[in-house]
Amino acid sequence: MTTHVLREGEWLGLLAERYGLGSASAIWNAPENEPLRTLRASADLVMAGDTVHIPTEGPTHVEVAAGRRASFILRSGGEMLRVRVVGIASFVRAFGGIDYELTVGAQTLRGELTTDGQVLEMPLPVTATSGELVLMGSLRYEIPIGGLGPVEEPRGALGRLAHLGFTAVMEPGDEADTPVVQAVDPLRAALRRFQRHAALPPNGELDEPTKARLRADYGA
Secondary structure (H helix, E strand, O other): EEEEEEOOOOOOOHHHHOOOOHHHHHHHHHHHHHHHHHHHOHHHHOOOOOOOEEEEOOOOOOOOOOOOOOOOOOOOOOOOEEEOOOOOHHHHHHHEEEEEEEEEOOEEEEEEOOOOOOEEEEOOOOOOOEEEEEOOEEEEEEOOOOOOOOOOOOOHHHHHHHHHHOOOOOOOOOOOOHHHHHHHHHHHHHHHHHHHHOOOOOOOOOOHHHHHHHHHHHOO
């Protein structure tokens, strides 16, 4: 059994490839990682600094009697990247579908977004650490893979807010979020924008109603 402390940009699929295991679930479901499952709830929510126990890999060779034929099945990890696109309903109603390109490694998925909340899905290479979503040929969004963290953590909340388009940028009605406040506390500024959108009290706090709505809108 090997113990590994996750570093920035690492996720369980990457560790599975490094240690010769079939998939991220082989690590996540190991009995020794029960404390991690209790802490993070999902393999997608592990983050830098988490301690992961790497189970011992299976046998590296199989004996076959001379003159006998044997068949072997190689099982891939089957990890998938799922991206849900929200906030496009009014644009689609006014102008129609939005062309997109979703790229991870050497793979590119192309199509059209026609509904708000549409989910894009493609195989996820175990060595991938990021992807890119391009809308209408020019709007580019980087998609970090791994290390999001739970919504209770400031980093996890800020990551979800950024993915949903709520960053610490001044907009009409944000007079209370001065540039100084944004520079010192970008999470508070982003939370206030999200709370106004969600019709919640814009207190800039990561309270229980805000966390619940953020989980619902983000999907995790």
